[in-house]
Amino acid sequence: MPHTDPSRSPDPGALARIEASLTGPGAPFAVVRAEHGPFVYSNGPRTLREFAETTWAFGEQPFLISGERVCSYGEFFAAASSLARRLAESYGLRPGDRAVVAMRNHPEWQVAFWAAQLAGLVAVPLNTWWTEGEFAYALDDCEPKVLLVDADQLPKLEGWGRKAGARFVVFGGGGEAPGGGELPAGAERYADLPEADPYAAPPEVEIRPEDDATIIYTSGTTGRPKGAVATHLAQAGAALNPRYQAAVSALGRGVVPGQGPAPVTLMTFPFFHVAAFTSLYAAMAVGATLVLMPKWDADEALRLIRRHGVTHYAGVPATALQLLSAADRAGDGLESLKGLNTGGAAAPPDLVARLTARHGERIEPRNGYGLTETSGGVLANFGAAYRAHPDSVGTPTPVTEIRIAGPAGEELPEGEAGELWLRGQSLVRGYWRDEGATAEAFTGGWFRTGDVAVVRGGRVSVVDRIKDVVIRGGENVYCVEVESVLHGHPDVEDAAVLGVPHPVLGEEVAAVVRVGPGSAVTADELRAHVGRSLAAFKVPAHVLVTREPLPRNVTGKILKRELRGAVQEHAGESGGRGLTDG
Known part of the structure; x- marks a missing residue:
């Protein structure tokens, strides 16, 4: 089982007792060893459809805020269910068909992604910063049956769609394609679809834990994008990982998890980035609100934090540093903020020092480690442990095993640097239609990250990268x-x-x-x-x-x-x- 980090509490045994209370038999995050496989959570959802269906209970609680728009959980689930029914019943799509999602951080991104999950489709979020050629490579690779896109991305995708005969649902942008042209054949505007029925259920399709849920493109040493394929069981594990970390954090501070008002998170990760899923899953699990930004601007972030009473920030270290600098310039004390969560890149050690010097221990810092191949964060460093060890990425979740491997794959003792290998529920099953790359990256169920790391006192520190x-x-x-x-x-x-x-x-x-x-x-x-x-x-x-x-x-x-x-x-x-x- 993963090591613990006693520095989070003055009592060396306190964290061990917290973890045992959370992961033992019958506990909320009970862990069992899968047959011939990794550790898995024995409770909780087994598919992303199961996870999404629980959000219906949050009803009128606000889920997504974008500008003046507020979308409640009830509205979101009704819209996603309605679109899922259209994809399954009108488009004739079947479980396993791929559905590309290519749009900026609009509320409709979430409707599109979760509609794919409710219909049993494999969602393929694509990077909206890509060029037309980069899009074409991924589209040729995954061969989607439908493209769920915003009007800004349509010009980069419609050429491929015309040749492949793919269907389009276009979100925003009025009745015409950008530039005044007609929409492609087989395309329809999302705004023209029938109004969502709040009482309609998602389509009746069978979705198994072992079925593919997502393909998220990354790149390897060949320089070509590879589609990392996560099953529903893997993504369900990814959805529980941040909840476990939040529970450990709360109990370590003497707080009962789940009490108090739901968090309000300023989401600055682009939705197509795997780091966004960690924050998204954490929010959806507790009925939290996500405040969206169409484009990063530190001063605008301050305004949104004040206006909406944002309690948690989620973004890459670069934007977190800019936020702290903007707050210093404006004399803004970030009074509502309770947590500063960074990911997607290594956080400079002075980030937590700057936060502590300006705001004391009121705002909890958090960083961690995750990859596209782990479906988001699988190690976390937060609170007192982060302040004491700012160069660490923390400790693993209970379903994540770590190995520091030598040149022959042998496990190295604590304190020696080697390649970080990972095994766990949230890891992808491999790369889409690329057996060679899959065999190269996975050894006996272990994923070879390509990062050089060292473990000290149960904490992992990434010290270099093997991959170029x-x-x-x-x-x-x-x-x-x-x-x-x-x-x-x-x-x-x-x-x-x-x-x-x-x-x-x-x-x-x-x-x-x-x-x-x-x-x-x-x-x-x-x-x-x-x-x-x-x-x-x-x-x-x-x-x-x-x-x-x-x-x-x-x-x-x-x-x-x-x-x-x-x-x-x-x-x-x-x-x-x-x-x-x-």
């Missing part, structure tokens, strides 16, 4: 993907992409590019070249152009550690502008 990835403000940028695009420029002979530290984003993307003799290509032109193929967050902020060979080892691999110092120095000098060397 830059995490920019919570978004993964896989270096080989950017390198591949750079290599496509006719003047480029070699390229290396790496991350450089950034005080707010955590890391920023940088590139060293070797060009051919006589080339006059500039750094800005190379950045524009990348931007034509990849999303803006993947475009290198710093480009060092050189005519010198890039350092490589005897096997031909670029020695990026030998480039890092020069790139960081030039990044500091350029302030984001590209530089040319020689």
Whole structure:
């Protein structure tokens, strides 16, 4: 079973007693070993449909607030049920068919996603920052039968949809497609659908725990997106994980879980990001309210916190730091805030120090660790433990096992650094239609994260990454993907992409590019070249152009550690502008 962290309480045995009271037989988070498999929660939902159906009981409690719009749980469930019936009965979709969800953080995103779950479809949330080409690759891979999109995303998707003969439901944007064109054949506006019947049930379909629930795209060392497939049982485990962590936190502070008014959370994660699901599940389980932001703005976040009495913040560390700075400038004491939750990227150790220095221990800090392949957060660090160990990502949930593995997969003793392996209920079953990538990432039921970690006193600290990835403000940028695009420029002979530290984003993307003799290509032109193929967050902020060979080892691999110092120095000098060397 996972280790505990006695630093959360002055009594070394207190946390052990709390965990035992929560996970023992008959307890709310009772844990059993699945046959020939990982630990699983023995109570609670087994499918996402079961989880969603419980939210109907919250009735008129506000669920989603977006601008002046307030959507209650009752309205949400009626709308999701109505759309699910249309997908199943009018569109003829069957369990297992894929349904793409591509839209900004509108309330309708949740209606679309949960309609897919109520109909037994496999929901495929896609990154709205992607280009048309990036969308096309994922669509070719998952072959959806229906695309649930907002009007802003339609231009990037309708070309594929026309060729594939897929159906569309378009949310917002009036009666025409953007630019004045007609909607694609087989498309209908969500606004034109019949009004939802608040008493109508979801369609009668059989959904089993082992059925696929979601495909969420990530990227690997090949640079191509891979669809991580989670079953309903895995997502049900992901839904219980944050509830368990919240219960441990409450009991550790001497508070009975579930008492008091429902939380109000400012949601700044994009819904397509797996980190958003952790906050979403935590909110839906207790009838909490999510306050949405169409675009991040720290000053607007302060206004929303004041207006709606926000009790919890959820976002990447970069936006959390900006929120604290904006509050300092405005003299805003964040009086309603009780929790500051960050995820999606490594939190700088001084984040919790800044929070404590300004607000004492009134606002509980929380960070953790999770991946697309874990369906959200599976380790958490909060409260006194976080303040005492700000470089840690915390301890695992009771259905998550950890192993620090050596080169041959052997388990290393505590205190030694090795690759972090994970096993548990919420892990995905593999990658969509990619047996090779699945076999490479999973060993005997254990997922190899590619992160180097160390365990001390039961707490996990991630110290490095094996995978060649830059995490920019919570978004993964896989270096080989950017390198591949750079290599496509006719003047480029070699390229290396790496991350450089950034005080707010955590890391920023940088590139060293070797060009051919006589080339006059500039750094800005190379950045524009990348931007034509990849999303803006993947475009290198710093480009060092050189005519010198890039350092490589005897096997031909670029020695990026030998480039890092020069790139960081030039990044500091350029302030984001590209530089040319020689």
